[in-house]
Amino acid sequence: MKLLIVIIQNKDANKLQSQFVKNNIQQTKLSTTGGFLKSGNTTFMIGIKDERVQEVLDLIKKVSRKREQYMTPPVNLDGGVSDASYPVKIEVGGSIVMEMPMDNLYHF
Amino acid sequence: MKLLIVIIQNKDANKLQSQFVKNNIQQTKLSTTGGFLKSGNTTFMIGIKDERVQEVLDLIKKVSRKREQYMTPPVNLDGGVSDASYPVKIEVGGSIVMEMPMDNLYHF
Amino acid sequence: MKLLIVIIQNKDANKLQSQFVKNNIQQTKLSTTGGFLKSGNTTFMIGIKDERVQEVLDLIKKVSRKREQYMTPPVNLDGGVSDASYPVKIEVGGSIVMEMPMDNLYHF
Numbered sequence: 001m002k003l004l005i006v007i008i009q010n011k012d013a014n015k016l017q018s019q020f021v022k023n024n025i026q027q028t029k030l031s032t033t034g035g036f037l038k039s040g041n042t043t044f045m046i047g048i049k050d051e052r053v054q055e056v057l058d059l060i061k062k063v064s065r066k067r068e069q070y071m072t073p074p075v076n077l078d079g080g081v082s083d084a085s086y087p088v089k090i091e092v093g094g095s096i097v098m099e100m101p102m103d104n105l106y107h108f
Numbered sequence: 109m110k111l112l113i114v115i116i117q118n119k120d121a122n123k124l125q126s127q128f129v130k131n132n133i134q135q136t137k138l139s140t141t142g143g144f145l146k147s148g149n150t151t152f153m154i155g156i157k158d159e160r161v162q163e164v165l166d167l168i169k170k171v172s173r174k175r176e177q178y179m180t181p182p183v184n185l186d187g188g189v190s191d192a193s194y195p196v197k198i199e200v201g202g203s204i205v206m207e208m209p210m211d212n213l214y215h216f
Numbered sequence: 217m218k219l220l221i222v223i224i225q226n227k228d229a230n231k232l233q234s235q236f237v238k239n240n241i242q243q244t245k246l247s248t249t250g251g252f253l254k255s256g257n258t259t260f261m262i263g264i265k266d267e268r269v270q271e272v273l274d275l276i277k278k279v280s281r282k283r284e285q286y287m288t289p290p291v292n293l294d295g296g297v298s299d300a301s302y303p304v305k306i307e308v309g310g311s312i313v314m315e316m317p318m319d320n321l322y323h324f
């Protein structure tokens with residue numbers, strides 16, 4: 001057994017949770033803030049058999065890999081010269097997964 | 109040493125915490141949501157000596173084992189035919205415990 | 217690799233987090249309550265190479281070791297004899313660190 005602690009950006013968290021449910025991967029969600037990832041993030045704890053670890057990693061990679069996206073910055077409202085607002089390229093997503101050995105998993 | 113991560117239904121959390129306090133088992137409570145257990149749940153982290161693991165498991169089993177309970181469903185308010193509301197049997201409680209090896213526990 | 221779970225009093229949490237950032241130690245902060253430490257506390261999860269564990273422990277010790285402090289108790293407002301309020305010595309701070317083996321740390 002392994003414990004996987006998955007830390008992902010909030011914007012990818014719901015999509016990842018849906019994938020876990022669809023693939024029958026039991027998880028618990030923690031509220032976390034800052035640190036590893038720059039914006040708000042979510043942490044999942046997953047207890048899983050060794051032979052399913054790669055499957056979970058593949059799901060996480062698919063949903064939350066770091067990627068580029070275009071964003072239109074908010075219009076300048078501070079009274080300066082009115083510039084047109086061009087879309088800029090930003091990096092979103094990304095995740096960290098920590099894999100720990102687990103001695104036992106009990107259900108009561 | 110072991111790290112025990114205990115995930116239990118909110119309705120059993122206070123009772124379990126009282127048992128931990130009474131038995132001098134130090135724990136930290138995390139806010140968690142959904143996943144392993146269907147309704148709201150609470151997570152405890154416990155750092156404990158190997159020889160006390162069974163004692164902790166026994167406490168958890170006693171307080172939060174899955175069990176049946178009768179619940180009267182809410183009365184139908186949507187204007188349909190007014191049915192009598194019979195108690196139904198539902199399953200409540202239940203817990204998951206993950207046991208991980210711990211290399212060291214420091215107090216500063 | 218190691219997983220360090222650090223539980224410290226809220227009053228020391230921001231200072232510790234600044235030290236982590238300054239020393240390039242990546243961490244994730246969890247909201248936790250009660251248990252190990254008497255007042256409100258904060259939990260950090262840190263994935264770190266074995267050879268940096270001592271460095272992290274030294275930072276934690278420096279910031280959050282248990283120490284004595286003088287506090288003036290609030291004035292008695294319940295209508296009794298009005299006593300002068302003398303400063304009393306209390307114990308503040310303190311932290312717990314749990315060190316667990318980590319098999320893998322992935323970045324996606």
Ligand code: NI
Pocket residue numbers: 001002050101102
């Ligand atoms: Ni295993």
Ligand code: NI
Pocket residue numbers: 109110158209210
């Ligand atoms: Ni041990």
Ligand code: NI
Pocket residue numbers: 217218266317318
């Ligand atoms: Ni290692």
